[in-house]
Amino acid sequence: MQTIQLTMAQAIIRFLKAQYVERDGIETQFFSGCFGIFGHGNVAGIGQALQQNPDFRYYQTRNEQAMVHTAAAFAKVSRRLRTFACTTSIGPGATNMITGAATATINRLPVLLLPGDIFARRNVAPVLQQLETAYTQDISANDCFKPVSRYWDRINRPEQAIPALMEAMRVLTSQADTGAVTLALPQDIQAEAFDYPTALFEKRIWSIPRLRPDREAVHRAVDLIKASTSALIVAGGGVIFSDATAALRTFVEQTGIPVGESQAGKGSLPYDHPACLGAIGTTGTRGANILAREADLVIGIGTTYDDFTSASKTAFQNPNVRFINININEMDVHKQNGFPLLGDARAVLEELATALAGWQVQAEYRARALQFNQEWDAEVERIYNLEHGPLPSQGEVIGAVNTASRPQDIVLCAAGSLPGDLHKLWRTRDEFGYHLEYGNSCMGYEIAGGLGAKMAAPEREVYVMVGDGSYLMLSQEIVTAVQEGIKVNIILINNHGFASIGGLSESLGSSGFGTRYLARSEATGQLDGERLPVDLAANARSLGAHVIEAKSILELRLALEEAKKQTRTTVIYIETDREQRVGGYESWWDVPIAETSEIASVQSAYQNYAETKKQERYFL
C-alpha cells in the first residue's frame, strides 16, 4: 500500500480538497474552503495544514456561530451541493458553533464542523478551557454537539480520521440525512503524523441519485388524487433543494392543483403564477389558508410541516382531509399520517405527472385559485403603499426593497417580525429570490448568512433585511465582508426593540413586557425609561460599511439606488413604526398562555386561547 506521511490535520485538508459531488451529470467541488478562528486548539493543527494548502482557501471570521451560518447559507444557495468546513479552537470557540450547528441541522443544510478538542493523551490535563467531568475523562464540551449533529465523531488516533471522513461525506451528501457534521479534533492528534494511504486523497465523486418512488405507491397516490375535489400542494424547501421548481410548474399547469408555500418553499412558483397562493400557515395569505382549511387532499412536497406551516395543526379542517407526502426523508414522508411517496421531489413529480395525464381539477376550482392570487396581490399593493406616518411601516420598506431589486436578487432574513411580513408580502420571482432561515429562526443568521449567499451567487445582489435586535446580537461579519471585498446590501430596520415578540406579548395579554429597548427607569424600577442612546448607523460605519441613513420611504428608494452603485457592503438604516403591523390572515399559532394569572388581560387572552386551541387536530 502506498502511503504518505501527514499530520492528521494535513490529511483532513488534503481529503476535503479532493471531494466532489455529481447530480444530473454535473460535477461540483464540494468544499469551497474553510472558515475559522484560531486558538491554541487548532492553530498548530488545522491552522498549519491550511497554511500549507493555500489552494484550500482560509477565511478569517469574527464569531464561530456566524461562520457556521455563512457556510449554511452558502450551502442553501448551492442546493446543498457545496459547503464550507469550519475550524475552531477548543472550549468556547468550539461551543460557539453549537447554535450554528443546530440552525444548519434544522434547515437540513450540510456544514462540516471541526472543533478542536482536549488532549487525547491526557497527561497534561486539565488544559486551558477543559470542562472537567468527575465521573469520566471521556467527555468534553464537544459532546454538546451530539444532539445538533447528523454525524458526530472524535478522532482520538490519527488513523481514525480515515473512516470518519468517509462517514462525514456520506452524511453531508445524503439528501435525506444531511445537516451539521462534527469531527472533534483533539489538539495533540491534529499535529500527530501518520502514514496515510494515498488512495484516501484521490479525487472522489459522491453521486447524488434521484431516488424514484415505489411504482405501486404512485398508482395509489394517483387514485387518491383523482378521487379528490379540492387538492392543495404545500411546497417546502425540498422543492428547491431538489431543483424541482420546473417540474412543479409543469405538474401544476397540467393538473390545476394550487400551491401554498412554506417559508423554505417560497419561490417554488413565481408570485404571479395563477396557481400560486403564496405563503401558507400562520404567516400565510388569505387564499392559501382558506383553501387549506377546505382541502380534502394535501400534497406536501419536501416539507417538514412545522407549526408555522400547519398553523399548529389547525390549518387543515376538512374532516376527511388526507395527505400525500413527497419526501426523500423517511421521517418527513410519514408526517400528518400521510400516504408516503418516498423519493426525490423532481423524480416523483415527473412520474406523478405522467400517471395523471388527462386529469385536472374542476375549472371553478382553478379559477378560485387565480382569484385568490389576484386578490392577494392587491393586498400586497395596498400594504406596499400605505403611506403611514410619521415613521413608515415595515410593509412599505419591504415594498421599496422588492421594487428596487431585480428578479434574480436575493432577500435574506431569519428572525423578528420581518419573516412573517416577508412571507406574506415579498413578490418572489426566482427560486433563490427568497432566503429565509425559519427552521431555527436564529437571530444573528442575517448578516452572516447574507455573506454566504453572496459568496454562492456573486452575480446576484443580496438584500439582507435585519431588525435592530438581530443586528445587535450578531453583526460583526460586516467586517469579514469588508475584509473579503464582498458586497452585501443590509437594510437595518430600527424599531427600538422587538416588534415581533412585543406584538406577540401584547396579543397574549402581557403588554410587550421586556421587549422595548428602553433604559431602566428610576421611578418604576422597570425597563420603561428613556430610549437607549445607541447609534446603529454609526456602529455599522465603524465596522467599515458604507452607510446611508433614510428618513422616509422616498429617501429609502434613493438609498437603494445609490447602494446599487456601491461596490462594498452597504447598510441602509431606517426607523419604522413598531406598532404598524401586518396582521394575520385566517390563521393561528399556538403559544401557550398562563392558565392562571393576576392580570386581567392575560386571563381574557387565555379564554380565547383555550377556545382556539380546540381546533388543533390529530391526523390518524
Ligand SMILES: Cc1ncc(C[n+]2csc(CCOP(=O)(O)OP(=O)(O)O)c2C)c(N)n1
Ligand atoms: C437567538 C435568538 N434569540 C431569541 C429569539 C426570540 N426572538 C424572536 S424575534 C426576537 C426579536 C427580534 O428583534 P428585531 O431583530 O429587532 O426584530 P423585530 O421583532 O423588531 O422585527 C426575539 C428576541 C430568537 N429567535 N433567536
Ligand SMILES: [Mg+2]
Ligand atoms: Mg426591532
